[in-house]
Amino acid sequence: MAARPATPASPKNHKVKAPQPGQPMYGCEHLQRLFNQDQATTNTSIQHYKAILHTIFAKSPLIAQTAKMVDGQPVTELTPTYLCLQCPSTLTEDDRTKHGAKKSHRFYVDSRCGTLYCQMCDDIVYDPTFEELRLRKLGTGSFASRKRKIEELFETTDPVRENPTFLSANTMAASCKAGGLRGIYNAGATCYQNVVLQSFLHNPILRNFYLSDGHSSSNCDVPHCLSCAMDDMFQDFYAAEATNGYTAANILSGFWISDKKAFENLVTTKEQDAHEFFQFLAEELHERNGDGKRPESGTDHTCTCIIHQTYYGKLLSTTTCQNCSAVTNQKQSFLDLSLPLENLSQKKGKNRNPRPNGVLTLQECLDEEYIKSDKCEYRCTNCNSMQQARRQTSILKLPNVLSIQLKRFEYKQGRNERAVKIDTPVQFPLELNMLPYTNTARTRDVSAEYELARSCTYDLLCVVVHVGEIDTGHYVSYCRVGDQWFVFNDHKVEVAQISDVLNSRPYLLFYIVRSLA
Template structure:
């Protein structure tokens, strides 16, 4: 798998995980001598620090209470790391695992594993980090005008929240009976992307076919809008869960609704009587009009060097807007047309926040005149982190502002004309940034990302534990 970081040291590959690597060299030999397998129907996990045994459901509570990370499974004597939540391999344990406790030391004497032994060298040279800790990345092959799908899928594949869900068997493919299930197709893509025995790019063929069968508008090899595909994908993932609610007003408890969906409040205030009408609607993204910022630049508001900003777009989005008479009928004034003021505010923020930088055109940012459509030149300034509290329904509330901090996770770019073009995406991989141009993968700097002419921006809530309700 192509690596964007330095090659791992051979000494790191000696251990099953980073948690095991921090233990003393004689940790396993001290704890495992004398351990016997219990003949029980359900496997037990013996703590290697205090020798207590636990069932699967009780293991985490013991670790939380004592800090003991390592257990031996009773049936196979495999080492389980609770910090990784997975079985891990260690060559020192292997020599004990296949023998009884009475003759384990005798076996060790007959066959020593020295630093120069063939077995030890082979393990060090071929062992890899766990899948969830991998440093590699993979591109996606373009199957014919499918760059719109590739950029959205890469965004999902590099999201830590979604990795936890799909790599943790959040969607059970084998139990799913839905026809052309998008959830199954995305789960397959996560499994394929994280396959350690493949280093080349891969094709998300199952997801493409499932998308075509689910939407006639997507079928075929014509160019599609990445933003519209994101909305389609989120909707289908939401529908793929058994516990989902079609009516968003009921408060759907499913994972995808909590992850992708927020709530937007619209308030209309009558200028005559002051009557306020409020409506709330679910949102999966914010479509921000950059023309307002561009017009300020054109009129000299801030000089010719003025660059539209994401903060400016959010301020414009949540600023009061005057409505002329005839647009709004006030119930407080007997249902008569009245001038009014409308304002949008975010009632609830999602864990993954998508923002589209748009004008009248859904594909790209263009300035429309009577005679020609011209693309707006220049990028829009956006930050690596943003505080979303000022754009909510309680912008001045005395709350922990860290609960509203979002960090940039990916930026989708569209290059080309109105009816054609190409998408590519910058994604955060650990502490680094990577440019995905279909199957071409390139390491880039943070400055490269910030200089991109972004069309879609994806931000992740920094602290899920303190997420606003």
């Protein structure tokens, strides 16, 4: 609490959020009274709230979790403590009442989620002004709103801002029924496309791009453009009232007509690999929206297109020569992380304490690829000969949406060469911390950087599951919409429980970054 600034850094007056239609001005009557006292009270309340949020979210949890008892004894709790908004005390739930009675301080911030408790309501209150600060801190790690600056630039020229009725007069609100939850009909062995399309449809970044006319199909002249087909599909999902399945005819014909040679073998009426289709679709959409360059896999390609902004990250491979210790760095952009399962599950089996059923965790697979190093042969320019080298790969730049492929389909070499499916269950979390796999974590100690760790936290967005054998089977996908999970089985959409999702055997996993900084 010592870090809380005693005097405001700037004399700027803090404002209460402007009233919004259909929303009360304050969280409760008591907050209304607080904000209406005088400007000084409003200023200190907002400053204190910001400082408390900073303590909770950007510092060691020990600080916020340690309360001072009435007798002055510090006590650290695992369960939430309450930080007084009006003075720098941290209290346990029991002492909160005593503190309120003694000092007439009525507002406390919950140390787990930063929400405000009003003692007079005896309830958590959600005040528009405070909630905006809290969500911004949670979302981006800072209170500054970059968006607002851009908005201010356009303030005078934007007709929407000048005249609030402009929007309602010129647009039609989508029906409340149109929630983007529809199945996609299987056009004959196209479930591998459907699962990937659903993962695109429920990706908030792509959704916002297409729904804000990022690629307007009415202004595009490319015949059979796949991005136009995507645009039409997003419109149909999020603006139409239809609840029956969607017929992805344009996607399909665009797909058939596409001349991508690398994916030529995809274009058949047979069952295909969903991961290959994901790569195909990503590259195709990049070509329609991006800089026109082909994203060569394995190169350090950067592009500002929506696909690169969404899915592409960068890897750094460091090769160290075992002979002369020369280090070679190589940057690569990646669309997805492919994690092999076979070796790992075999290793697991030999382990002294194999877990029941040889269950792997996603983190173990990531450890293997992006923390541990492996040996390889390479031509060292320093020694000018083939040398043993140690190679280590870490993530240089994390993408906004992290796609992970678990290599369930392997080509077995040997006497009878054949492709096999590895059915090993892999446990995966709803919340994934990618910090350990980054280059930053490899080069310095990050154990105390809570803000950094939060910026590397990902939430599960979509799971693609393959059921059946290697050469024939079916794909279904689970997607999260808000906090609710749904299972998409071609045209059929059903509610899914989190346990259904976590017990599935994933093939592709899509994680979305929690804070879009």
